[in-house]
Every structure is written in C-alpha cells, then in structure tokens.
Amino acid sequence: MTAHEAANARRIGVYVCHCGGNISDYVDVDKVIADIEDAGDVVVAKTAMFACSDATQQDMVADITAQQLDGLVVASCSPKLHTYTFRGVAARAGLNPYEYTQVNIREQCSWVHTDDQQGATDKATALVRAGISRTRLTTPLEPMVVETLPRTLVIGGGIAGLRAAIGLADIGLGVTLVERELELGGWVRRFGPMYPHGKDGRALIETLVAEVRRRPAITVLTGAEVVGKAGSFGNYRVTVRVGGEGAGTIEVAAGSIVAATGFDAYQPETGEFGYGIEGVVTLPEFKALVDEATAPLTHRGRPVRSVAYVYCVGSRNTGGCANAYCSRFCCAATVQTAVQVSGLDPSIRQFHLYRDMRTYGKFEPLYTEARKAGSVFVKFDNDAPPAVARRDGGGLTVTVRDLLTHNEELALPADLVVLVTGMVPRDNEALVGVLKLPAGSDGFFNEIHPKLRPVETVVDGVLIAGACQGPKTSAESVASGLAAVTQSAAILKKGFTELDPLVATADQGACTACGDCLTACPYDAISMTETGDRHFAVISPTGCKGCGGCVPMCPENAIDLLGYTDAQVTAMIESLVEVPA
Amino acid sequence: MTAPVATEPQAPGDAFVPRILVLSTNNISDPGIDLAGSSHMHYSPGVKVIGVPCTSGIRPSWILHALESGFDGVFVASDGDECAYLPDCAKRSSRIVGEAQARMRERGIDANRLRLAAICSVCAEPFTRHLGQFSTALAALGPAAAELTP
Ligand SMILES: Cc1cc2nc3c(=O)[nH]c(=O)nc-3n(C[C@H](O)[C@H](O)[C@H](O)COP(=O)(O)OP(=O)(O)OC[C@H]3O[C@@H](n4cnc5c(N)ncnc54)[C@H](O)[C@@H]3O)c2cc1C
Ligand code: SF4
Numbered sequence: 001m002t003a004h005e006a007a008n009a010r011r012i013g014v015y016v017c018h019c020g021g022n023i024s025d026y027v028d029v030d031k032v033i034a035d036i037e038d039a040g041d042v043v044v045a046k047t048a049m050f051a052c053s054d055a056t057q058q059d060m061v062a063d064i065t066a067q068q069l070d071g072l073v074v075a076s077c078s079p080k081l082h083t084y085t086f087r088g089v090a091a092r093a094g095l096n097p098y099e100y101t102q103v104n105i106r107e108q109c110s111w112v113h114t115d116d117q118q119g120a121t122d123k124a125t126a127l128v129r130a131g132i133s134r135t136r137l138t139t140p141l142e143p144m145v146v147e148t149l150p151r152t153l154v155i156g157g158g159i160a161g162l163r164a165a166i167g168l169a170d171i172g173l174g175v176t177l178v179e180r181e182l183e184l185g186g187w188v189r190r191f192g193p194m195y196p197h198g199k200d201g202r203a204l205i206e207t208l209v210a211e212v213r214r215r216p217a218i219t220v221l222t223g224a225e226v227v228g229k230a231g232s233f234g235n236y237r238v239t240v241r242v243g244g245e246g247a248g249t250i251e252v253a254a255g256s257i258v259a260a261t262g263f264d265a266y267q268p269e270t271g272e273f274g275y276g277i278e279g280v281v282t283l284p285e286f287k288a289l290v291d292e293a294t295a296p297l298t299h300r301g302r303p304v305r306s307v308a309y310v311y312c313v314g315s316r317n318t319g320g321c322a323n324a325y326c327s328r329f330c331c332a333a334t335v336q337t338a339v340q341v342s343g344l345d346p347s348i349r350q351f352h353l354y355r356d357m358r359t360y361g362k363f364e365p366l367y368t369e370a371r372k373a374g375s376v377f378v379k380f381d382n383d384a385p386p387a388v389a390r391r392d393g394g395g396l397t398v399t400v401r402d403l404l405t406h407n408e409e410l411a412l413p414a415d416l417v418v419l420v421t422g423m424v425p426r427d428n429e430a431l432v433g434v435l436k437l438p439a440g441s442d443g444f445f446n447e448i449h450p451k452l453r454p455v456e457t458v459v460d461g462v463l464i465a466g467a468c469q470g471p472k473t474s475a476e477s478v479a480s481g482l483a484a485v486t487q488s489a490a491i492l493k494k495g496f497t498e499l500d501p502l503v504a505t506a507d508q509g510a511c512t513a514c515g516d517c518l519t520a521c522p523y524d525a526i527s528m529t530e531t532g533d534r535h536f537a538v539i540s541p542t543g544c545k546g547c548g549g550c551v552p553m554c555p556e557n558a559i560d561l562l563g564y565t566d567a568q569v570t571a572m573i574e575s576l577v578e579v580p581a
Numbered sequence: 582m583t584a585p586v587a588t589e590p591q592a593p594g595d596a597f598v599p600r601i602l603v604l605s606t607n608n609i610s611d612p613g614i615d616l617a618g619s620s621h622m623h624y625s626p627g628v629k630v631i632g633v634p635c636t637s638g639i640r641p642s643w644i645l646h647a648l649e650s651g652f653d654g655v656f657v658a659s660d661g662d663e664c665a666y667l668p669d670c671a672k673r674s675s676r677i678v679g680e681a682q683a684r685m686r687e688r689g690i691d692a693n694r695l696r697l698a699a700i701c702s703v704c705a706e707p708f709t710r711h712l713g714q715f716s717t718a719l720a721a722l723g724p725a726a727a728e729l730t731p
Contacts, residue, residue, distance in 0.1 A: 078615045079607070079632070107618030108630050119598075119626030126629060436665055438612060438702040441620065458608055458702070459665070502634070522667060547666035548638020552677055557640075564633050569643050576629045577600060577651035 010136050013044035013069040014128065015060060017051035017076035019106055026110040028121045032075070035125045039132055043067050051076045057089050064093035071095075071135040075103035075128045080458060081449050096140035098501070098563070103131035126576050133571035141562060143498035144541055148234035149255040150174060150495070152488045155226055155431065158186020159474050160466025160481035161260035162208040167485035169217040173492060176252045177212070178240055179222045184209050186262050188474055190284075192291030195336035196362055196475075221250075229257075229434050232545060233461035234497045255492040256461040258484045259437060259445065260477075261428055263467040266314030266323070266421040273310050273419050274388030279396050282313075283330060283337075286418040290337055295345045299416055304348065307341065308398045308414035309334055310386055311354040315422030315471075318382065325442055327422025328471040332363040334420050335370045342373035350375040351412050353386050353400050378410065379403040388417050423471045435462055444470040455484045463487055502563035503544035504551065510558035511536040520553040599653040599719035601712065603630040604639055608665060610658035610700035610708075617705035624712045627653075635666050636697075637673035641681035644695060648685065649729060654694045654719045655681075656712065661699025671699070689730035691722055 016032050018024035029047045037045040044063050048056040051074055063069060072095060074086045079102040087097035105124040113120035152168050154161045157179035168175045183189065184205070191201030212218050221242055227249065228239035238252045265284045268275040275282075279299065281289070286307075289299060297304040311334065315327040331354070338350050352375055359367040371377065378400055380386055384407075386400035396414045401407045425443035432439065436459050440446045445464045448456045455463045465484040466477035491497055506517070506526075513535035517526050525543030528535055539550070539559075548561040560566055605611040611632045617624070633639065636659040644655045657678060664670035674697060682692040696715055700708050 078611075078618075080612060080615065104615070104630075107615035109618075109626075111618035111621055112623055113626045114621065115623060116626055123626040123629065130629075130631070436609075436663060436702075441616070441703065441705075458612055545666050547635040547664075548633065549635060549667050549670075549673060551638045552640050552680075557642075561634070561638055564638070566640065566642075569631065569633075569640075570646055572631055573602065573643065573647045573652070574650055576602065576631070577647075 010041040010071050011043045011067060011069050012041050012071035012073060012132060012135050013060065013063050013067065014042055014046070014073045014132065015051050015056070015075065016045075016047050016105070016124075016128065017074070018047060018049050019076060019110075020050065023076070023106050023110040023124075026114050026117055026120045027105060027124045028117065029124075031121055032125050032128055036128050036132065039129060041071070041136055042132060043069060052082050052085055057085070060086075060089050061093040064090070064095050069093075069095065070099060071138060072100040073103060073128065073131040073135050074100070075105045075124065075131065077106040078104050078108070081452070098141040099135065099138045101131045101135045101138070103127050122579065126578060129575040129578060130572040133575040134568045137565065137568045137571060141501040144501050144503070145496050146234050146499055146542060148492050148495060148497050149253055150492055151176065151252075151254045152256045152258060152492070153178065153226075153236070153238050153252055153254040154258045154260060156180075156186070156260040156262055156466070156468070157184035157220070157222070158260060158262045158466060158477070159188045159205070159208070160262070160477040161186070161258070162205070162212060163478045164258055164260060164465055164481035164484050165218050166208065166211050166215065167482050168488060169215040171485060171489045171493070173217070173488065175218040176240075176254065177218060177220045178224045178226055179220070180225050182223045184212070184220070184222065191287060193336065193340055194474065195332045195366055198336070226431055226434055233499070234491070236461065256463060256488045257435065258463045258465055258481075258488065259431070259435060259468060260464070260466040260481060260484075261426055261431065261468045263423040263471070264426045266327075266424045268313055268419055268421060273313060273386065274396070274417060275419060277388065277390055277396065279415060280388060280417045280419065282419050282421045283334060284421070286416070287333070287337055290340050290344070293344060297341065297344055297348060302394075302415065304415045306349040306351070306412075306414045307338075307416045307418060308351045308353060308396075308412055309338070309418045309420055310388070310398070311352065311420040313419040313421045314424065316355065323422065323424065323442070325471060326358060328358070328476075329473045330420045330422050331358040332366060332473070334418070335359055335363075335366045335375075338370045338375050339366065339373060342370070342375070346374065351398070351414070352377045353380055353398065354378070355380065355382055423467060426468065428468075435459065437462070437464070440470075442470070444468065455480055455487055461491060499542075500546060500563075501541065502546050502561065503541045504539050504546070504548060504559050504561050506537045506539050506554075507558045507560070508534075508536045510556050512556055513537065514555060516553050516555060517550045517559060520550040526550060597720055597723065598625060598627045599716050600627045600651060601625070601629070601654045601656055601715060601719065602647045602652045603628060603656045603658055603712075604636060604643075605630050605632050605658040605700070606636055606660050606664075607632045607634055609660045609663055609702050610704070612702040613700045613704040614658065614708055616703055617709050620705050622705055622709045624709050625716050627716065628712055635664060635670060636660065637664070637667050637670050637677070639674075639677050641677055641684060644681040645684055645688065648690055648694060648725050649688070651726065653722070653725045654696070654715055656715055657695070657697040658700040658708065659697060661701070663699070663701060690725060690728050693718065694722065694725055
C-alpha cells in the first residue's frame, strides 16, 4: 500500500443482522462476514441477533469510538425501517450520519429467496460488498434546515380526526379539518350506546364537535374534499374543493397532513348467508334499529321474538381471498347490542353463531353479561358455515352444526338474522392519488412500521390515523389520532425541520454553462451565475428536491446527486456482479 | 434453526442464471419490491436492486456499465405517473432508456436486455411477474458478455 492509499484508507464497520431468524434462517450470515471481512477498509465485521436492539446499538457506538470508524454499514431490513435508527447511532458516536449505508438483506434477499440458501447467501454478500463500496466514497454532509408551517391539515372528521384536531390545537398548532360529508362524526355519530361503557356515540361526537367549535385555531370545512397537493414536507399547499362538484376551491398551507378517513362496513353479496331475504340484515342496520327501538322490538312492522347472529361475515376469510383479517370491533359490538336487546325485552331469544369469540381485554365482562341475560352461543366450524332459509309460515330458519355438542345439527327459528359484518377499506381512490398514500395488500393504508413508526407513511409529513389504517375500535382510533398529534408536533413545533442534504451539486470546473440543466428542474433550483468572466450553473440546496432529474441532462457529466454520485453507483454496480469465492 | 448451507460456488455445468440489475426508486417502486419480500413471493437471487430517488436521475452510462461488467439485463422500475418529484418523469425515464438502448446497440448488446416498467408501491405481484418473464427472456439470450464487441 502506498502512503497515498494509506492516507485515503477508510475505517468501516460492518454489521450483519440475523433479525431473529428472519434473515439467518435463509442467509448464512457468518459466511457473509467471512466473505467480506478481508475487503479493504473493513475494520470491524460482526453479526448481530437484532441490529436495532439497544444492546447492539450501544456496541456499534462503542466500536465507532474505540476503533475510530469513519464509515458504517448495516445489513438488515429495508431502509424504510431503520435508516434513522442507525443514522442516530452514528450521530451519537460522533460519526457523520451520512457516512452510513443501509443494506437491505431481508425484504429484498432472505424473504424472497427462502427456497435457495446458497443463492440468498451469495446475494447478501454481494449486497454488503456494494454497501461497503458506496461507504468508501461517502463524505460528511450536514442536513439542510427548512422552516415549517405550524399548521396541520386533518382529512376526515370521524372520531379519530376530531380528537386529533383538538389535540393539535391544544399543542399550539393551527388545524384545518376537511370532512367530505356535510356532518362531522363519521360512523360513531350514528350510534347509540357503544361498548365498553355503554356511552352514547352521538353524545360523544356532540361533545367532540363542541370542543372543536370552541377552538378558534381549528377551521372546519365540511362537504369538502382534497383535490391537489403541491410543495413538500413542512410546506405543503393543499387544494380543497368546497361546496360540492363544480364549486370553488381554496388553498390550504400546512406543514403536515393527517389522513383519518376511516373505513366502510362490509357489504354482503346477495345470497351470502341469505342476504337479500326479508329479515336478514347487517350489523350496522341492526344497530341502527336497536338504537332507535322502544319495546316491543319490531322490524318493518313485524314483532321480533328471536334473533340469530352470524359472526365474522366478510372477515377472517381463508383460502387466499380478500379480507383475511379479523375486524376486531364486531364481536364486542354485537355482544353490546345483544345486551341492549335484552334490556329492551328479556324474553327475546338470541342465538350467537360464532367461530371464535374475540371480546378481548376489557370487553370480556360484556360477553359474560350477554350470557347472563340469556344469549345462547353456538360455535360453528368455518368449513360448515350456517345456512339461512325462509321458514314456511314466515320468519327464518338458521341451520348450524354446534361444534361444542358433537356437531349436533340445530335448526334455529329467527325473526331476524344479523350478519356481523366487519370493516373494509373505504373507497378513496382520488385521495390516494393526490397524497400518494401507500396501501397494503388488504387495501388499508400502510404505516412505515407497525410498532416503531405506527402513524407515519413513506411520504414525509403525511400521517395516517384511525380505522383507515386497518380495523380499529374507536378507542384505538383515537389513540392513533393522538399519536399523529404527537408526531405532527415533533416535526412542526420546532419551526424548522432538517432535510436530507442528498441534493444535486454542479461541478463548477466541468460546467460549460450550456444551460441544458436549467429547464430540467421544475423547482427552479438551478440558475446561472458568474465569477469574473466564468459562467457556470449553481444548484440551490434548499430548492433542490433531490430527485436527480438534472443529472443525466448535463452533457458534461458535471452534476452529481449526493449520496448517489456517479462514482458511488458505478462502484456499487461493480461490487454487485462479483461472485463470492 | 439455520440449516447447513452449501459453500461450493456454482459449477460451470449448472443452468445459466441471468444476473439482473434493478434500478428502483426509494419512495415508490422500492416499497413495492419490499412488499414482494414481506409477502414471501419469490424471484431469482440473480436479481439485485439499487435504489435511487427517481429513475429520471439515472445516467445511461450506469446501464451500459452494468451490462459491460457482468449483468445480463437491467430493469428500470420507474414511478410512472406516480412520481412525486417530476410530472414528466415517465417521459424522462423512457428518454434515458432510449438513449441507453442506442448506446447498447452501438456496443453490440441486444436492446432487449434493458426493460422499463412502472412499479407502484404495492406492485409486488407485477414486479415478481415482470422479473420472472425477464429472467426467462435473458436465459434464452444467454450471457451479455458474449455479445460485447471488443
Ligand atoms: C356497527 C358498528 C358498531 C360499532 N360499535 C363500536 C363500539 O361500540 N365501540 C367502539 O369502540 N367501536 C365501535 N365501532 C367501530 C368504530 O365505528 C370505529 O372504530 C371508528 O368509527 C373509527 O373512527 P375513524 O375516525 O377512524 O373513522 P370513521 O368513523 O369512518 O370516520 C372517517 C371520516 O372521514 C371522512 N372521510 C373519508 N374519506 C374522506 C375524504 N377523502 N375526504 C374527507 N373526508 C373523508 C368520512 O366521511 C368520515 O366522516 C363500531 C363500528 C360499527 C360499524
Ligand atoms: S371481531 Fe369477532 S366477529 Fe369480528 S371478525 Fe373478529 S372474530 Fe369475527
């Protein structure tokens, strides 16, 4: 090694994660380490059971300090999950966070090659090598500081959105609440008594709406919809259509956006458990009937003497079709409604045909209360679902095999059959298009990480809360609404935010001032400047959004995107094709 | 937990597994590719991904470099109309691909070794399908190295 090379040598630490076994069940992580530890510039090479654990983070900090590392490579999960975690590790150890590279060997390696251990291991080695190659060429960078607007746009005025709006106002942020319907409150506005405390849904919403009205910091727009979004994190400009189709639009400036657009109830197909036959209703329909009822209970003028509930309709489907999830609220909501019915008239017979009772946590006493009040619970096998048919002489018959009495076939008479329908994602295509909201395979919106970043999305400053994320009770919806408040405050209360300095830079020396890049940037971040008689392009680091669109437009190759420089990408490509020995 | 892993390198007689470089985008197509992993779908381990902010920022020279260094194909997983940065991203990305293909032809490389498709943030299934088809097409073409004019 020449003295010059020695002076330029890097001191890189490499950590390869087992992720419990998520990675190491398919990738031989020890072999990966053996294959890369002799790569030049690698000073520390280790595996970790969980790279993100506190203990390993402390290890990394200790290594960086003791070994005076100037580069960090972590090979674990997707960069969407822990980039900030490990940037934080670097920062705590006094290493510039941009000297760290995340390598994805889980989502893009172990999990897609569970059928090929050698292939997965070789690929992981190549990916780690590419990460090392990239890190050799990193330079310390400082984040850019941009001012943020102290205002949040909340989309959806259900219980989650209303509670979030109040929380945001109380923490000192301005709020614009956009609700598509003419009335606030979402689903809960329709309900009478709700579990767990039997409190009236309508009354709850009235209280929240009154609290909203009391706060001048909150502007409420009803009958309104978001139709456009411009700007970036900290400074969004959102176009809202008010007053219905064809009416005007207004522009709202906001630092962050919270989508709390809720869910829809599952709508059964005609014929599904007899749906379409007179007397077969869904849970929301039945709940509305019971909430309004006075004794004696009637449905369309006919007395209701017996009710049969069929649980899990449209939820927990097996066999790879849609809605594999449990809707969470429906067991408890049904039991709560049954208790209401018993209160109305204890002589009404109630049969609950269930697969599993999920009155979890504090909802369990409701189940006991329902049984004490006379409700009968019949467990059926998913492979032998109940059948609903019209009964001669009026009413319905539900036939079911009772798992708990040796599959005895029961024919239960019922005046009403209630299909306990679950939650489905709300059809919100236009909004998804505007906000670029990521949805999961079940159609609900996806957070970055269900445990660690439960309300953030991959779109910076766009948060999600409530049942639009997936089935939630109203308490859980409110909790995530408040999490979105905290997260909004965390990013807006300082008045500024730090943006990645991964922006484009133009090399003055190489620039011939041809001007080709000027039209390449829709954000007008590039301008021509001069010193003496030399003209050249300069790129404003705060105007630049970091897309790199100008990079290939420069005929002189004078533009590089920091973090993705020509040298780095070229080196990564070369490392990726190498075959491990 | 971990089964023993064979350590022998691929024997020369083994079937040709095309090496594919995927250029994805950090915010949209990369999450789609991640979702293929979270959903436990499968594609060939010859597929390796480099994430960039936007496919409009790809230098055609990177594509050439990949094919000259040993990759058999390059797949550009673009944002299509979903790009959050550039309204004309689809047009820019296809211009870049067109330029790279022209340069590939000059070098004697089959232009079919470069593909462009929009992959959205939940396009796990389309991504695996695209890559499966691309692997098959490249296997039929054989190694790119054989085409390179010296
Ligand atoms: C029959 C039934 C009974 C239930 N009983 C209980 C119970 O007893 N206890 C309990 O804890 N939970 C119960 N739940 C669950 C409860 O309803 C939900 O947890 C709660 O409604 C979720 O609140 P949310 O604000 O997330 O969504 P929602 O209530 O769906 O509110 C979303 C709001 O966003 C608006 N919106 C949607 N899209 C847009 C858009 N693009 N632009 C603007 N606005 C938009 C909607 O109009 C709506 O007002 C029950 C549910 C059902 C169906
Ligand atoms: S909450 Fe109960 S009824 Fe609803 S899907 Fe889950 S198990 Fe079925």
